[in-house]
Amino acid sequence: xxxxxxxxxxxxxxxxxxxxxxxxxxxxxxxxxxxxxxxxxxxxxxxxxxxxxxxxxxxxxxxxxxxxxxxxxxxxxxxxxxxxxxxxxxxxxxxxxxxxxxxxxxxxxxxxxxxxxxxxxxxxxxxxxxxxxxxxxxxxxxxxxxxxxxxxxxxxxxxxxxxxxxxxxxxxxxxxxxxxxxxxxxxxxxxxxxxxxxxxxxxxxxxxxxxxxxxxxxxxxxxxxxxxxxxxxxxxxxxxxxxxxxxxxxxxxxxxxxxxxxxxxxxxxxxxxxxxxxxxxxxxxxxxxxxxxxxxxxxxxxxxxxxxxxxxxxxxxxxxxxxxxxxxxxxxxxxxxxxxxxxxxxxxxxxxxxxxxxxxxxxxxxxxxxxxxxxxxxxx
Amino acid sequence: xxxxxxxxxxxxxxxxxxxxxxxxxxxxxxxxxxxxxxxxxxxxxxxxxxxxxxxxxxxxxxxxxxxxxxxxxxxxxxxxxxxxxxxxxxxxxxxxxxxxxxxxxxxxxxxxxxxxxxxxxxxxxxxxxxxxxxxxxxxxxxxxxxxxxxxxxxxxxxxxxxxxxxxxxxxxxxxxxxxxxxxxxxxxxxxxxxxxxxxxxxxxxxxxxxxxxxxxxxxxxxxxxxxxxxxxxxxxxxxxxxxxxxxxxxxxxxxxxxxxxxxxxxxxxxxxxxxxxxxxxxxxxxxxxxxxxxxxxxxxxxxxxxxxxxxxxxxxxxxxxxxxxxxxxxxxxxxxxxxxxxxxxxxxxxxxxxxxxxxxxxxxxxxxxxxxxxxxxxxx
Numbered sequence: 013x014x015x016x017x018x019x020x021x022x023x024x025x026x027x028x029x030x031x032x033x034x035x036x037x038x039x040x041x042x043x044x045x046x047x048x049x050x051x052x053x054x055x056x057x058x059x060x061x062x063x064x065x066x067x068x069x070x071x072x073x074x075x076x077x078x079x080x081x082x083x084x085x086x087x088x089x090x091x092x093x094x095x096x097x098x099x100x101x102x103x104x105x106x107x108x109x110x111x112x113x114x115x116x117x118x119x120x121x122x123x124x125x126x127x128x129x130x131x132x133x134x135x136x137x138x139x140x141x142x143x144x145x146x147x148x149x150x151x152x153x154x155x156x157x158x159x160x161x162x163x164x165x166x167x168x169x170x171x172x173x174x175x176x177x178x179x180x181x182x183x184x185x186x187x188x189x190x191x192x193x194x195x196x197x198x199x200x201x202x203x204x205x206x207x208x209x210x211x212x213x214x215x216x217x218x219x220x221x222x223x224x225x226x227x228x229x230x231x232x233x234x235x236x237x238x239x240x241x242x243x244x245x246x247x248x249x250x251x252x253x254x255x256x257x258x259x260x261x262x263x264x265x266x267x268x269x270x271x272x273x274x275x276x277x278x279x280x281x282x283x284x285x286x287x288x289x290x291x292x293x294x295x296x297x298x299x300x301x302x303x304x305x306x307x308x309x310x311x312x313x314x315x316x317x318x319x320x321x322x323x324x325x326x327x328x329x330x331x332x333x334x335x336x337x338x339x340x341x342x343x344x345x346x347x348x349x350x351x352x353x354x355x356x357x358x359x360x361x362x363x364x365x366x367x368x369x370x371x372x373x374x375x376x377x378x379x380x381x382x383x384x385x386x387x388x389x390x391x392x
Numbered sequence: 393x394x395x396x397x398x399x400x401x402x403x404x405x406x407x408x409x410x411x412x413x414x415x416x417x418x419x420x421x422x423x424x425x426x427x428x429x430x431x432x433x434x435x436x437x438x439x440x441x442x443x444x445x446x447x448x449x450x451x452x453x454x455x456x457x458x459x460x461x462x463x464x465x466x467x468x469x470x471x472x473x474x475x476x477x478x479x480x481x482x483x484x485x486x487x488x489x490x491x492x493x494x495x496x497x498x499x500x501x502x503x504x505x506x507x508x509x510x511x512x513x514x515x516x517x518x519x520x521x522x523x524x525x526x527x528x529x530x531x532x533x534x535x536x537x538x539x540x541x542x543x544x545x546x547x548x549x550x551x552x553x554x555x556x557x558x559x560x561x562x563x564x565x566x567x568x569x570x571x572x573x574x575x576x577x578x579x580x581x582x583x584x585x586x587x588x589x590x591x592x593x594x595x596x597x598x599x600x601x602x603x604x605x606x607x608x609x610x611x612x613x614x615x616x617x618x619x620x621x622x623x624x625x626x627x628x629x630x631x632x633x634x635x636x637x638x639x640x641x642x643x644x645x646x647x648x649x650x651x652x653x654x655x656x657x658x659x660x661x662x663x664x665x666x667x668x669x670x671x672x673x674x675x676x677x678x679x680x681x682x683x684x685x686x687x688x689x690x691x692x693x694x695x696x697x698x699x700x701x702x703x704x705x706x707x708x709x710x711x712x713x714x715x716x717x718x719x720x721x722x723x724x725x726x727x728x729x730x731x732x733x734x735x736x737x738x739x740x741x742x743x744x745x746x747x748x749x750x751x752x753x754x755x756x757x758x759x760x761x762x763x764x765x766x767x768x769x770x771x772x
Contacts, residue, residue: 018463018664022426024454024657026433028442041437046402051431053406055658057421057610057617062408062736074404083398097477097618100647108513126648128638133488133647138638230437230653237437237653238477238618258508258518267480267513268506273610273617273655277404278435284398356442 028356032377035357036180036324039372040212040232044285047234047278054277061272066261068269068276069095079280087287088225089216090243094253094263095271098240099207100126102226103174105242105265106203107134109252111171118159118170118200120151120186122179127205136171139163147315147328151175151186156194170198176205181367182316183208183324192221201248207231207240208324211286212371213293217243224248229275234282239275296323299378300370306382310389315365323371333364335392346388353384408736412757415737416560416704419752420592420612424665427614427658434657441652446641448649448656449475459660467667468605469596470623474633474643475651478620479587480506482606483554485622485645486583487514489632491551498539498550498580500531500566502559507585516551519543527695527708531555531566536574550578556585561747562696563588563704572601581628587611587620588704591666592751593673597623604628609655614662619655676703679758680750686762690769695745703751713744715772726768733764 033039043051054060054074063073069080084093096102103126107117113135119127121143131138139159143149156173163170173195178185188204195202201223209215210227211234217225224244230237244252253263262268300323304314312329314320332346339345347360358366370378413419423431434440434454443453449460464473476482483506487497493515499507501523511518521536523529536553543550553575558565568584575582581603589595590607591614597605604624610617624632633643642648680703684694692709694700712726719725727740738746750758 015664015667018667020455021459021463021660021663024430024433024661026439026442026454029433029436029439037438037441038436041439043435043437048432048435050404051435051616051654052428053404053409055423055428055431055616056409056418057423057608057613057615058417059406059409059421061417062406065740074406075400079401083401097481097650098652101477104647125639125642129636129642129644129647132636132638133644228437233437235437236431236435238651238655239653256509256512258512259505262505262509264509264513267484267509270477271618272478273619274431275618275653275655280401281404283401284395287395287398360445 031351031354031356032381033356033372034368034370034381036208036367036369037231038357039323039369040208040234041230041237042234042372043236043278044234044282046281046285047236050277050281051236051274054274058272059274060276068272074277074280076276076280079283083283084241085243087283088210088227088241088243089218090225091218091246092244092249092253094242094266095276096226096240096242097270098230098238099205099226099228100124100130101270102240102242103127103203103205104130104133106224106226106252107131107136107172109254109265110201110248111136115169115171116163117172117174118156118163119174120176120179122149122151122181122184123174123176124180124205124207127174127176137168147313148184148317149182149315150184150317153187153190153194156191157198160194160198160200170200173200173202174205175202178208178322178324180208180324182326183320183322184317185321188220188222195222208322210241212290212296212323214290229279233279234286235279236275239271239279296371297321299323299375300325303370303378303382307385310385312385323369324367325369326365326367328365329363331389336363339392345392349388350384355381355384411731411734411736412761413736413752414748414750414761416588416747416749417611418737419703419749420588420614421610421617422614422752423616423658424614424662426661426665427616430657430661431616431654434654438652440654440656448652454657454660456656456660459663463663464621465623467663468590468607468621468623469598470605471598471626472624472629472633474622474646475656476606476620476622477650478610478618479585479606479608480504480510481650482620482622483507483583483585484510484513486604486606486632487511487516487552489634489645490581490628491516495549495551496543497552497554498536498543499554500556500559502529502531502561502564503554503556504560504585504587507554507556517548527693528564528697529562529695530564530697533567533570533574536571537578540574540578540580550580553580553582554585555582558588558702558704560588560704562706563700563702563747564697565701568600568602575602588702590621592670592676592703594670609659613659614666615659616655619651619659676751677701679703679755680705683750683758683762687765690766692765703749704747705749706745706747708745709743711769716743719772725772729768730764733760735761735764
């Protein structure tokens with residue numbers, strides 16, 4: 013291996029970092045200055061374990077114990093919180109701990125792809141609750157009940173219900189309380205995938221009434237990745253965090269400890285800011301609705317729930333699609349023109365359907381985004 | 393939640409960072425300056441996914457594809473490499489993918505605790521190959537064969553052999569080639585846990601002849617955590633990285649993508665340095681042996697293999713233990729006196745038995761460590 017070749021991995025520049033970011037994956041994960049400082053202070057591998065006496069979440073210096081056992085449970089309204097490598101790993105942990113291969117899980121049709129794969133990895137069979145299709149793609153939460161009854165007739169064992177709240181495609185927020193009711197009525201635990209909720213909007217699992225919730229640090233909590241969390245009701249603690257038969261202090265599903273590195277420190281350093289920002293969620297919804305209305309004036313149609321309740325939105329544009337057919341850049345023209353104008357986050361190649369998030373951009377920045385969309389439509 | 397309270401998670405100082413570090417967990421994970429710079433550039437959640445077209449290891453900008461599919465396979469001599477959240481997650485992935493619940497795994501008695509827990513999580517039964525006990529605690533690798541035969545007589549299905557190389561307690565490097573022979577003779581795949589090898593010493597899995605190897609970025613590759621890797625023979629790729637039935641581009645065991653965050657960038661940024669340092673492994677072994685000899689002159693006995701072949705060493709001291717019985721700080725006196733002298737890494741409370749690593753410290757720094765040990769023994 014030529015050593016010269018390895019130099020290309022040094023000083024890699026992230027070219028997008030000063031752009032107006034409307035990428036739904038990224039707008040909730042931009043670090044605070046405090047988190048950025050924490051990266052340098054705690055970046056060395058295993059530095060968080062300086063004063064570990066055996067278990068990550070019990071470390072007192074830095075105050076991980078307080079953070080995991082007091083701050084986070086209060087923040088998300090859960091009896092017990094544990095750290096994971098991300099929302100998907102949290103979903104797998106729960107499924108693997110509470111279900112057995114061959115059991116059924118009922119999920120919403122708008123579920124993230126990792127929900128399917130986590131269930132598949134745990135050996136579960138999947139049954140979907142359909143959405144309403146074009147244009148709103150809403151999950152009819154009442155159908156969780158029909159689906160339960162169908163499966164019960166076939167003598168299937170249903171281990172878990174899962175609801176994606178909001179989903180990562182349309183940003184729809186289904187009626188979670190209704191699913192909680194069904195979950196309680198049929199005594200089947202409910203897991204809420206709140207990767208796009210926790211850290212953006214106020215979320216209290218105990219007020220919602222679910223058994224489990226998962227969140228994502230890198231997606232929505234201004235943290236470096238990978239990191240996520242599980243919130244659970246007390247009654248599930250001994251199941252999900254079952255102790256090893258070999259090492260009494262260690263949990264099986266956590267493989268002892270999960271996030272043994274700097275992402276936990278950035279999550280901690282950002283939480284003060286994140287706690288404040290969720291209080292301003294109504295402003296975010298207002299901003300998203302305003303942006304959607306403005307973009308629709310150019311004939312770009314917002315799909316998903318309307319009026320919309322989340323910063324993640326899905327748009328449809330026949331006009332942009334028509335342009336792409338004749339443009340020398342083809343389907344890539346929109347991505348390229350936005351990028352030239354310092355706007356980041358629409359996936360390369362998309363014109364007819366694309367999603368975006370208004371979470372990180374200011375109104376002024378979004379004015380600019382609207383202006384650029386208008387120019388692109390006029391120019392072409 | 394009082395917002396004031398959250399401020400304690402901001403500007404947390406890591407007080408140990410300028411000390412002479414002899415903590416085995418930490419000496420191989422200290423970042424290079426290049427990695428430290430990378431943290432700031434790529435710290436935002438999901439920043440590595442800027443140009444993702446669906447799969448982390450296929451990202452071309454930054455050059456993760458090259459790194460995972462060309463550089464790392466060459467570095468560790470494996471046909472295929474995949475990223476994991478750490479060595480333990482790698483072990484679980486392999487066990488979960490290739491074995492079924494109830495199968496046996498044969499492991500060495502010196503295995504890390506996470507080997508037991510990964511096997512437990514995968515539903516495997518564990519059979520141990522004993523070590524030789526005090527003072528060397530060597531694994532008699534020939535006994536893998538007896539153990540296989542014993543289990544075969546009982547009609548047990550043996551899914552995997554695992555060897556810890558070196559182990560994390562004594563730093564012993566068992567005869568891995570012998571275990572490879574047995575593995576081939578009985579056609580049972582072999583996994584090497586090389587969390588303390590890859591990134592410290594030259595390791596080529598294909599020269600060793602094993603089926604799988606796992607490594608740790610935060611433990612031994614000068615990377616922020618959590619991150620690790622699996623190296624495997626080509627024939628195992630379709631088993632361990634089996635594709636989802638729901639999403640053809642996604643692997644089940646990786647839940648789609650694993651290290652979607654800044655630790656992958658630090659691993660990349662440090663590899664040029666790490667590639668150079670493994671070439672100087674013989675100097676590390678020499679330094680460890682010298683340190684061990686010097687410490688033994690004070691009556692502090694090195695356990696484990698002798699002469700020693702790794703920077704991780706286990707010591708026994710009746711003298712320090714005797715002092716602790718009378719000292720006002722009790723068992724904590726050694727930890728405290730070392731810390732006062734700017735030496736970090738002996739676990740609080742230990743005196744009779746403790747481990748340390750000479751990997752990160754220079755000879756000059758280790759001279760100081762020896763001097764302090766001598767002072768402590770004289771003074772008390």
